[in-house]
Amino acid sequence: xxxxxxxxxxxxxxxxxxxxxxxxxxxxxxxxxxxxxxxxxxxxxxxxxxxxxxxxxxxxxxxxxxxxxxxxxxxxxxxxxxxxxxxxxxxxxxxxxxxxxxxxxxxxxxxxxxxxxxxxxxxxxxxxxxxxxx
Amino acid sequence: xxxxxxxxxxxxxxxxxxxxxxxxxxxxxxxxxxxxxxxxxxxxxxxxxxxxxxxxxxxxxxxxxxxxxxxxxxxxxxxxxxxxxxxxxxxxxxxxxxxxxxxxx
Ligand SMILES: [Zn+2]
Numbered sequence: 001x002x003x004x005x006x007x008x009x010x011x012x013x014x015x016x017x018x019x020x021x022x023x024x025x026x027x028x029x030x031x032x033x034x035x036x037x038x039x040x041x042x043x044x045x046x047x048x049x050x051x052x053x054x055x056x057x058x059x060x061x062x063x064x065x066x067x068x069x070x071x072x073x074x075x076x077x078x079x080x081x082x083x084x085x086x087x088x089x090x091x092x093x094x095x096x097x098x099x100x101x102x103x104x105x106x107x108x109x110x111x112x113x114x115x116x117x118x119x120x121x122x123x124x125x126x127x128x129x130x131x132x133x134x
Numbered sequence: 135x136x137x138x139x140x141x142x143x144x145x146x147x148x149x150x151x152x153x154x155x156x157x158x159x160x161x162x163x164x165x166x167x168x169x170x171x172x173x174x175x176x177x178x179x180x181x182x183x184x185x186x187x188x189x190x191x192x193x194x195x196x197x198x199x200x201x202x203x204x205x206x207x208x209x210x211x212x213x214x215x216x217x218x219x220x221x222x223x224x225x226x227x228x229x230x231x232x233x234x235x236x237x238x239x
Pocket of ligand 1: 103104105106107108121122123124125126
């Protein structure tokens with residue numbers, strides 16, 4: 001039975017908008033799109049050191065699906081390193097649990113929970129904040 | 135409003151601790167009294183689930199906001215469920231006092 005592409009849960013958005021190689025002739029401007037869920041797969045498996053079963057559960061996908069996302073993420077990062085390409089993070093099929101924001105003044109990242117109607121940065125009170133869930 | 139900041143030690147001159155569940159100390163700042171309180175993390179050596187255990191304690195204390203460097207998935211789920219705001223700061227060697235001054239003003 002064919003399954004619809006499910007939205008995957010991303011626990012925490014990446015803390016960067018992208019990565020750029022340095023020390024290379026930067027003529028090649030095209031980058032690689034790393035999806036949020038691919039970033040998350042790498043984080044859970046290789047940073048939080050979870051096994052694939054735990055990581056799949058957290059992301060709300062089956063183990064084979066997790067393995068596929070993880071594989072894709074590794075290949076993209078390897079390609080970016082070898083071919084000295086930029087890495088851009090794009091939204092992909094991921095949903096965020098809640099709205100996450102970044103402060104453009106102090107670079108704090110934060111969520112705004114239900115019932116809190118604040119439009120400013122909780123670390124520096126700047127109103128120059130931007131949603132990460134674009 | 136009660137804010138928790140993860141701290142590497144006791145006292146407002148101590149540096150911010152990036153870890154959450156395994157932070158050395160916590161600073162509780164209450165803006166109604168403008169006082170800082172420090173308490174040690176008793177779950178620092180827990181074999182697993184330190185973050186979740188810390189969150190349970192914070193819920194009992196009625197905390198509204200937590201400032202740290204990272205949150206584990208379980209801690210994050212719990213904080214979200216109890217509508218506690220998460221604030222993630224980078225490590226730029228700030229003291230607890232500096233962090234509090236930044237959001238107080
Ligand atoms: Zn800010």
